Amino acid sequence: EFCDVISKDNMGGGSSIFTKQELDDYQELTYFTKKEIHHVYKRFKSLAPNPEAVTKATKLSRDELYALPEIKVNPFKDRIVRVFSSSGDDSMTFEDFLDMMSVFCDHAPLAIKIEYAFRIYDFDEDDSLGREDLRKLIDRLTGEMKLGESDMEQLIQAVIEESDLDNDDGLSFAEFEHKMTKNPEFVTSFRIRM
């Protein structure tokens, strides 16, 4: 499906693995410029065990993905990889990878970041951030120093009180979105730079 056609953009010579059509598509479907797309592809290639044999259809396994420095130490790396893996088995093709980096980049708008943040934080994938989700989230966030049980309970209770408008003991997407749009720091924190 792909072919070694010299792309017509001003990358300054060299053959490209994307056709012009593909580059245009990627450019319009993500928040990257053409140069950045090539950069992302380079990073993708570097993660593969055999960089030379990487094609657009190559899938990287979970462990290979975990080697990416930007997510290697992130406490949520398993959720990130799971959410963005289109086949649901924690492996990503280049297009999934591009999608992931595009959502995390500086130019992605708030709405799409919130959407994906919700999915990442929803550990049991039931479309709502329930108490168990919050508990797991707090565990990840406190790292080595665990919070005591009573502190944890109090924290979860406080969050539910603040944000749960319809009293279903969990945060739905609308409630989550309602809170996140009000905080301008969300955009600066929910970012990964390539």
Added chain:
Amino acid sequence: MEFNEQSNLLRNGGDRPTTSYGGRAQTVRDAEEYSYDNSSFAVDYEGLSSSDLVESSRSRSKSILGERESASDILYRLRYSFLDPDLDSEHVISETQDCLTGQDKLRFKEDILEGIREVCLPMKQKLRIRRIITTDRVNRRRDQNSKKYISSKSRKNGSGFLHLWESSITKLTAYFGSTVASYFTFLRTLFFLNLVTGIILFSFIGVPQITTGEFLLDLDDKGKTFGHFGDLSYSMLFYGIYQDAVDGFSLPLSYFLTWIAVNLLTVLYLASSMYLRYRRSKLSDTGSDFPFTWSMFCYFDFTINTKAGVKDHLKAFCTDLKEKIREEKSLEVVAWLKKLQIYFLRLVSNVIVLGLLGGSGYLIYYVAQQEPDERDVDFNENLKELAKEIYERYRLAAVVAILKLVVPSIFKLLVKMESYQPRTELKFTLARTTFFHYASLIVFITSLTKKADCIDGQEPQITSTPSSVPSNHSTNNSTSCATNQCWENIVGEEIFKLILVDLGVCIAVGILFDVLIAVFVRTRTCCCKMDYSEFVVTSNVLDLVYGQGLVWLGLYFSPLMALVAVVKLFIVFYFRYFVARFANIPPKKMFRASRSGSFYLFLLLITWILCFIPVVYILIEKTPSVDCGPFAKKDRAYKVIDFLDSLDDLPSWLSWVKDALDYIATAIVIIPVIVVLILLVLYYRVKSSSYNALIQELRRQLVFERKIERKKVFAKALSVPALGSLGKTTGSAVTGEMSRKTSAVTFTA
């Protein structure tokens, strides 16, 4: 609204438009609208397969509406397609596309294309949809669109220069996180601001002066020896050299106007960036911050990607969470004796703070009044004499800089005595330190300009030593004081000295505290448990703002001060960068008092106002010095703008312009204008507070509505006998569906 079709799923064929929220509370009580017919319910959930449900919904919605779905409907369904795994998006889209023709078709395609980027779908699916849309587009449209996208992308590419130091900042972010990086980004903004200011001033003032060929003031004819920097004093760096000696170009006019223009540009830039940032963040209603929710979801910094950085960040996070929980707990009743003690301590510390402020103000004033001993620095003399001379010259700058170092630390200690919550502590210290900085700046500048009073015929300055003070050589024999001292130059030099000393102190403190401690910790020399020093963002930002304030103060007296600031910022950047990389750790407390960049800009704006006003006052009140500088012969500096005189030459039919200007400048017009402006401000405040009240009301309504609706749904769902055996799964399916779809209702409300 597009959710009409979706929420119709759960109604029994009612094709009434759904009411939008925000107004008609009686719809809640309108039971008929929310009646869920049992029979249709059973039909919907009979097979319990979502595809059936969607099939029936799709056909139902289509038949209800009798029209095809629009682009936004399709996008909406795509967005929630994970609830609906059998949705064949391509089929739907190509079907709809085929039904449309001409302009409608084009618009449909555009809408889908624009919206598809924002939908959460896997890339493969997005690509497929895009292929469907773009296969048979009209060529003309396609070129137009691609141009639009390409041009928007290329705009981003061209900003390479504005991303100076980007790689260094990224390296720092990987360990320290976004807060520390925001300090460096702020530094970079200041760098560019000063660069632009400096270039404008240089090209309009410096270049004409260069064309006259005079770089240094000619000393011989008058024998003046003002200035502490030797040749630098008489160079283009300071006010003194600029003269009205350029042919065909009025340098005084240009000097004055460029200075005003640069200030206006600065304030325009600051105000507009603040405005843009403010707009981007939706303001939360007053007093409803969500500390816990935000801590959980927003504050974890994804940009940190080193192991040590994440560890420190999580530690700080945990401390922050614990603190917040303690805060909640500590709203307990305190014994009144203890309360009395606390209030007494607070009173004492406030008195001490005021005393410190007053004392340092007086000290600065006193030192400024001392006439410095103006001998030339002769490096052949012995060290003691040398030190004394340097002390004499740099006395004022040293005093200001040392006060700036000592007093905020005292404030930090004092505030611990007051037993506030940690975040209130931070706010108090910040406020006091800022106030101290501004006060010291203002006292500094006003006491310096007392020297200018000499010219107005007031009492002469008493010189402390009978050394080679320049005697009165000029022809001006009305006063006996040293009128030959070019007072603008002196003020400019003092400010320049202060900037240098400030830089020196910053570097010295950095080396002494951060680097030395780091060396101790690394080599484990000291046996006590020491850790690296933290990168304190607050005080560093305040330092930057203070330095910028100094530059703005000095811009009138020394046009190239901005370029000096550029060099200084360059040095500071690299110094702080290397200290941060090798000797600092991320702050243990999460500094969230700022709303990111807009807080820093706000500080900068306040500083600008506080620095602009004294200089304007000086311009209005003081006479420029008689024999140096571009305004040498004028009574007041602003008189150089004499277009009011030139207005006399206007033709008679424009004479009303002159009359109008005359009238406008009087108090009769200005006072009503001020009153009207105040009224406008009040009006907007009232409007915004009434909006806040409306928001609160809507929230209450929302919560109420959700409660009522849930109760109804549960009652209906669990009372249907046919679903009794399927019990739990039905229930969750209902609530699952409900949670997304009805929350979608609130979402679009």
